[in-house]
Amino acid sequence: MHILQPKHTKLSSAEEEKILNKFNISKAQLPKIILGDLGLPEDCQIGDIIKIERKEENKTHLFYRVVV
Secondary structure: OOOOEEEEEEEOHHHHHHHHHHHHOOOHOOOOOOOOOOOOOOOOOOOOOEEEEEEEEEEEEEEEEEEE
């Protein structure tokens, strides 16, 4: 991983359920990320949800994507 690349983390099934319930959405409604993306952890499969953490000064912004 490059130093400027945001951290990508694969969520467990319990964490996935928690996020989907929190936002009241389904996996199909999440933005997509392609399986071949170089930032993804190596054990990712299609249908997994990825948490992306971008740090700016004193804040951390979280983004969620589903692998397609």
